[in-house]
Amino acid sequence: MRPIDLAREHGLSTQAVRNYEEVGILPPAQRTSSGYRRYTPRHVQALRAFVALIPAHGHADATSIMQAVNQGRVDAALALVDRGHVRLHTDRLTLDAVTEALAGLVDSTGATDEPVSVGVLAHQLGLRPTTLRRWERAGVLRPPREAGTGYRTYAPADVRDAHLAHQLRRGGYRLEQIAEVVERVRSAGGVAPLQATLADWRSRLDGRGRAKLTAAAALQRYLTEAGH
Structure with missing residues (x-):
């Protein structure tokens, strides 16, 4: 030939x-x-x-x-x-964890539209304020600061991100992995619009399989x- x-x-x-x-x-x-x-x-x-x-x-x-x-x-x-095959399996586990974490977010956040302080949010999650600050340095959280005082204030979207990060962290995921997931939520404009992204993500994993x-x-x- x-x-x-x-x-x-x-x-x-x-x-x-x-x-x-x-x-x-x-x-x-x-x-x-x-x-x-x-x-x-x-x-x-x-x-x-x-x-x-x-x-x-x-x-x-x-x-x-x-x-x-x-x-x-x-x-x-x-x-x-x-x-x-190991990479594909790991990606599937990550997707399952993200899907589960997002589903749990519906009931765990959004109780108030008022911003909360780092101490209040840390208490809600059962964490130390220093942990939330470490997540911020890793790019997981991006709380704005109060004018004049410079104190961190967590709006409902920031609280949502913190709850999502907390659930993924308990699942053993690294901060850099969690930062990528949280950024997906921010880019999608919240949890609900991300469902289409998750469906596409699963479809692409199936295609790889x-x-x-x-x-x-x-x-x-x-x-x-x-x-x-």
Whole structure:
């Protein structure tokens, strides 16, 4: 087979196929007496596996997986696949925790429209004021300050963010992770508008899971073709 024969199936350029060979995504090709590359069914399966791995694991890990297989380090390739599944599982657990925490927010906040002090909010959550200040330094909370006194005042949205952070913190999440989640809530304009974001987030995780199934099947076919 010629480079164009491999490239056409995936809408690639022949140069892309040659580049994939040079970086080790495809195994080395034999050459004709005139120097032209000759590809085999093994190369066809390798390219199919790589293309399937990209949406499942990302371009960088897909490249590393194929390089490891072509170097005979199948155990290293499978370890990379395992790492991708762990990341997906972790992301699902995070989504479940965020969904649960947001559901609990409906009844735990919004009792008053009046801003509260750091001491009052800390008492509500059973925390020390120093903990809330640490969350502020980490970007989790952004309470405004009173003009003149400089005291922190927590509006209802700030109280909501603090309750959400408290629930996620109890779930073992790091402050930098919590800051990202709280920022999603702020950007969405509250808890209710975030439901669509959560549904999209879950859909994308499901898509990654299905992509991993497709990639696993393609990689297994290549391993068989390559004699592993």
